[in-house]
Amino acid sequence: NAGVTQTPKFQVLKTGQSMTLQCAQDMNHNSMYWYRQDPGMGLRLIYYSASEGTTDKGEVPNGYNVSRLNKREFSLRLESAAPSQTSVYFCASSDAGTGVNEQYFGPGTRLTVT
């Protein structure tokens, strides 16, 4: 059971370049999320997908797009990277509904935009 996997682990981009961060989970969770973590800011929600086929914006969606490819995979795309997008990106997944349903996080992608 790999849990939540993310690729790549590290990436350096030049301003204006594009890239896609990949995320997959093998826990059969309905809900998936993308967060970014900046120093002193905690984690902030970029986009989430409550179920396969649906996506919604979170707190900081500008400059990003997402695709829920199937129940397992949820990708995050930066179309034209900017230095302000330098951050650590976490993908997470959880069951939906009431109860604990804690989120399981991937190991993160450390992105630097120069």
Added chain:
Amino acid sequence: AQKITQTQPGMFVQEKEAVTLDCTYDTSDPSYGLFWYKQPSSGEMIFLIYQGSYDQQNATEGRYSLNFQKARKSANLVISASQLGDSAMYFCAMREPRQAGTALIFGKGTTLSVSS
């Protein structure tokens, strides 16, 4: 206004002592959940403990307990008998079902340093 406030940027404790990490929250939703996560220096996010808004008793998980004071909107994490391995960043988070699905709103975190 911040939804989750963690007022202690850093806390220092000696091994075997207990420590309380503060968290206050703001919501008008009667149904919500409160979580604590640990982030060691290696970077992964580890779920520690959960408290539901309708839970009558404070949550406990091993050495972790959550001091839930609903009227004061606080959900402090208590770590008993601290260990060196407890040194990490700790995040309080809230889930409001009517906002952004089941996504979490995080506080800015508290860095805990445990010394021998």
